[in-house]
Amino acid sequence: MMSQIEKQAAAARSASKRLAIASAEQKNESLQAIARALRNRKSRILEQNREDLAAGEKAGLSTALMDRLKLTEQRLEAMAAGLEVLTRLPDPVGEVLEVTDGEKNLRIEKIRVPLGVVGMIFEARPNVTVDASGLTLKSGNAVILRGSSSALCSNSVLVDVIREALADTSLPPEAVQLVTDPGRETVRELITCKGWIDVVIPRGGPGLIRRVVREATVPVLETGAGNCHIYVDRTADPGMAGNIVTNAKTDRPGVCNATETLLVHRDWAEKHLSKLCKELTLQQVEIRGCSRTRRVFPRAVPATATDWETEYLERVLAVKVVDSLGEAMDHIDRYGTGHSEAIITEDDAAARRFLQGVDAAAVYHNASTRFTDGSQFGMGAEIGISTQKLHARGPMGLRELTSHKYRIHGTGQIR
Template sequence: MSDVRRKTEAARTASKRLATAPAEEKNTALETIARTLREEQDSILECNSEDLRKGEEAGISPALADRLKLTETRLEEMARGLEELTRLPDPVGEVMERTERENGLRIEKVRVPLGVIGMIYEARPNVTVDAAGLALKTGNAVVLRGSSSAYRSNARLVEIIRKSLALTPLPRDAVQLVEDPDREAVREMLHSNGRIDVIIPRGGAGLIQRVVRESTVPVLETGVGNCHIYVDRSADPEMAGRIVLNGKTDRPAVCNAVETLLIHREWADHHLHELGEALLTAGVEIRGCPRTRDRFSRAVPAHDTDWEKEYLDRILAVRVVDSLNEAMEHIDRYGTRHSEAIVTEDAEAARRFLQEVDAAAVYHNASTRFTDGSQFGFGAEIGISTQKLHARGPMGLKELTSCKYRVLGSGQVR
């Protein structure tokens, strides 16, 4: 029996116990994991350091290294995220709708777990804890398959999670890690119909496209983030500068970082040079259209391919446009339906942007960096969906549930 089959079967068995676990047991498990993460901080960071060392030897990019790196602060955020989940209502068993038919039948639409979630992801070991925590809170088992670059970190984290579960009434087999580095293990997960109920990919475009293309298990698709900020003619210069710098430099390697800046020509005439200098000072390379370079000569020429790139780095494509319409047309052509923002004092321009731009999250006078489960009050997220079926945007607890109908009668026949 293959490693994938053995672990998916164990997860399927565990999911049956989890589906009926009371909220108190699930919350106790999350608190126990959070406590053990803090207690085992040194061993986790030691494993992560080894992953980083191997990655540097292999020549990974600074952006990938940032996604891979764990720190005391990031570990504490992971533990707090688990604790925050315990304070959120348990979605399982929630009655979403109630109706009563003329014949006396009472129909209730009730939230239930999905069952077994297969998680295939790259680099970021914090996903290991976030996914496990969200799955446990929603009564789902989870089968994790991270990338080889984070192997030691992921293995240690899952070992700690399973050790913690063994101290609670919940089954430790609820969280599984597929350790086989072979791509065949991913293919087997994608074809584990009957053992995995849904696959969630989280990573670069290549990984996501492969999963969507090859999987026979239903896929909850997360998307890459070619995010835009449009600075309108009426934008407050100080606010615009603050939002753009935050969107690009806070953590350039994450999917909600801004990759393209669109600027109305009238605003650019007066303020682009100052903003460009601030970006360069912050270590950002500006790739500009001809009109951008006319106003800021230190920008390097942008090529057609720059408008469609998710850089995940301190690189920003900048284009000067003539109107809101032109900005929205650019976003419609090149955007990935993730997160888009407008900075403006014009209420009508803001209304049109929020209504007409097709994305999972649209912003007025705020950074795209807020597209995040914890920032939205979800405790954590298992990914950010850019599709439109079942879930869109940061996927928290409710997005990891399905429903069933309870029909209560008193002897009715049709």
């Protein structure tokens, strides 16, 4: 007898066959219908989100998780607008990547195809429900969503709205499924549903991601933690550095592209670090500094070895003074998670060395790490930020949700 997960996976696989041959026009019309439905049903959605927020507050969820859980009219509008951006992007399915001549004049085409059925496991992020649904539909995939219990009301109403919208289009509502049982066993079932689900994408805390990678028998597209760094070089413009660091730390501290560690060249630190730390504390940022940082800013809390490896996801910043660019890069190599790293400098040679030598999905020169985001990269949205190196790396948009196959044309050749 099939379990509930297997029934949902079977329905999703059937839907994926129809999606794989859907036209760009059909997919775009469906995305537009969902965007309209989100706007028309915003009162209903926000009401259910308030239920989750009240339960989260009672359960003592962290500030970071509460921020990720919260929906507002502005965030709903951004989600709807993201779907509309997807309609303006090229359909990746069927794109011819290469054309070559094989043996005996065979014509070989390499083309993009959907992955099939995507399993999405995520924590306290109802916006992922919409982003993942939009991206998978546009890339010709079906999706099974398994959110956390803390966002169950929000995710349920969002999927209801999405499926209601799809029912009035040419795409099957079964293309978007939600696992409503929040038990841990449903995660195990989803990540071992080989043969029905083609890939699993975990998006959440380190514990969730480690579990999925460890236990899955379905291939995993791994997203990772964001222990992001900014290195302020000796030639950095003080005003620019202050703006970038403040934005990277305080714009949304609870997201993975927020900066967690600030590395500062000793020459710059002597002249400007004290002022920057004061500005950050005015933004309610707690500074945890090395001994050299505390000499110029005595109010800093002494940093421990743990601080260099911590993704705070709150208004805390670890600060370390270094002697050189090389020392900063060594620190990032040891403690970074391969997410987003930045250098602020007016020295083009230093910038080139940093951009070429730092091993991360996104490396920045004179810009905030907060830009590592699918919408900011022109993808409309993202299904996650990959810190691995196989198949996809960085923000994963439409192209990252495709594979390829070879289409071979012959004229009667035999081997």
